[in-house]
Amino acid sequence: MARSNIIVVGGGIAGVMTALELQRGGEQVTLIDRWEPGHSRAASTDYNRMIRAISGRDEFYTKWARESRSRWLELQAESGQRLMYECGALILATEDHCDWEDATAGTFDRVGVPYYKFSQAEISARFPQFSVPDISYALYEPEAGMLMAHRCVLTGIDLFKKFGGIVKRGHVVTDRSERLMLDGKPLQADVIIVATGAWMSDMFPHTIKPMTTVIGVNVIYTSTPDGSEQFDLTNMPCWIDHGQGSFGLPSSEGSGVKAAVVIPDRIDLDNDERLIRKECLSRTRSYIRRRFPELVGEKVVDSKFNQIILTPDTHFILDWHPEHKTVLLAGGCSGHLFKHAPVYGEFAAGVATRKFGTADRFKIAGRKKLSPKESPSGR
Numbered sequence: 001m002a003r004s005n006i007i008v009v010g011g012g013i014a015g016v017m018t019a020l021e022l023q024r025g026g027e028q029v030t031l032i033d034r035w036e037p038g039h040s041r042a043a044s045t046d047y048n049r050m051i052r053a054i055s056g057r058d059e060f061y062t063k064w065a066r067e068s069r070s071r072w073l074e075l076q077a078e079s080g081q082r083l084m085y086e087c088g089a090l091i092l093a094t095e096d097h098c099d100w101e102d103a104t105a106g107t108f109d110r111v112g113v114p115y116y117k118f119s120q121a122e123i124s125a126r127f128p129q130f131s132v133p134d135i136s137y138a139l140y141e142p143e144a145g146m147l148m149a150h151r152c153v154l155t156g157i158d159l160f161k162k163f164g165g166i167v168k169r170g171h172v173v174t175d176r177s178e179r180l181m182l183d184g185k186p187l188q189a190d191v192i193i194v195a196t197g198a199w200m201s202d203m204f205p206h207t208i209k210p211m212t213t214v215i216g217v218n219v220i221y222t223s224t225p226d227g228s229e230q231f232d233l234t235n236m237p238c239w240i241d242h243g244q245g246s247f248g249l250p251s252s253e254g255s256g257v258k259a260a261v262v263i264p265d266r267i268d269l270d271n272d273e274r275l276i277r278k279e280c281l282s283r284t285r286s287y288i289r290r291r292f293p294e295l296v297g298e299k300v301v302d303s304k305f306n307q308i309i310l311t312p313d314t315h316f317i318l319d320w321h322p323e324h325k326t327v328l329l330a331g332g333c334s335g336h337l338f339k340h341a342p343v344y345g346e347f348a349a350g351v352a353t354r355k356f357g358t359a360d361r362f363k364i365a366g367r368k369k370l371s372p373k374e375s376p377s378g379r
């Protein structure tokens, strides 16, 4: 069978994993990005991202996350690069606001995800780093952990090139009818997959912009106490703290403890200098003081300001453009795509080569907001 000539626009984790899967499957793929893959403006670039099956009542993403965990471990073995650390993840259930956490436990039971349910006293005994007077219980997923995000992107690119994929620099734009153009000419291929993350919104003002919101999120890295390994990933899990609108990851490879208090902010994707916002810095510091008293006095050693493109129901996007039938739109991160990227890429490759259709939840039309109880992210 003749190989298809496929272009993937966007070298974040969604584009890279899709391109890799297609190239491995025998297609000829060219990946185009405005900047060098791994660059700091992309949502996929930070030291680390959390991988956990925890998804409320949503069995689909719970299963995808489990499948992706196996894929990441395979990619780790294939590349010889350290892509994942299995440090576990803890979801803290705040008294009287436990719907999402209760739903997650039910899903884990149905799907067969290993987990423990810890009482407040058990959390303190097992993970003394956390101060939890307001927490009624926690779910601990021991096979969750963290992905070394920047390294995952670069490793994906290296494997893609090893299989014969081509990586090019270029700024793809759209005309008034949302037709793709590069260097003043229409972009042409058998299939073009657009995986441009949050930039997809401005590129497709009729198709994507009306159904998405782009927000900026600040994260800060706090130094671990001098001489102590207590906050390293060997001793501390990732965590989700919905009651406080926060999540974080332990120190990995010397990064410091990463914490985010999510205060959605505006972001100008091309012009923002990605400097952390002061309000967020003080809110995150006070969160850290309350939740991790032993970090009081520790200094902020790094920070990131980055974007998330949110769909109303927090489901990803994977659908053909309504007018341009060879253009497949792929992304819609909604704050949780990184972990799923190997399985998402495999699925996107199958849709792109028309082996099967997309899933209903990934279609562009007919989206509606879900309640936090129904939502996979609890948002």
Ligand SMILES: Cc1cc2nc3c(=O)[nH]c(=O)nc-3n(C[C@H](O)[C@H](O)[C@H](O)COP(=O)(O)OP(=O)(O)OC[C@H]3O[C@@H](n4cnc5c(N)ncnc54)[C@H](O)[C@@H]3O)c2cc1C
Binding pocket: 009, 010, 011, 012, 013, 014, 015, 032, 033, 034, 035, 037, 038, 041, 042, 043, 044, 045, 048, 049, 050, 051, 170, 171, 172, 173, 195, 196, 197, 198, 199, 200, 203, 217, 218, 219, 260, 306, 307, 308, 330, 331, 332, 333, 334, 335, 336, 337, 338, 339, 340
């Ligand atoms: C603070 C924060 C924390 C997060 N935490 C987690 C987590 O713990 N776990 C998890 O699973 N997910 C997490 N996410 C979400 C995850 O990081 C994203 O879903 C994922 O990285 C999105 O990847 P992407 O490839 O769609 O987009 P991006 O990584 O943004 O990549 C898009 C690429 O397209 C390129 N591009 C854009 N426009 C053009 C154009 N016109 N022409 C050519 N190239 C173009 C860009 O240069 C970029 O390289 C988090 C996100 C943020 C911001």
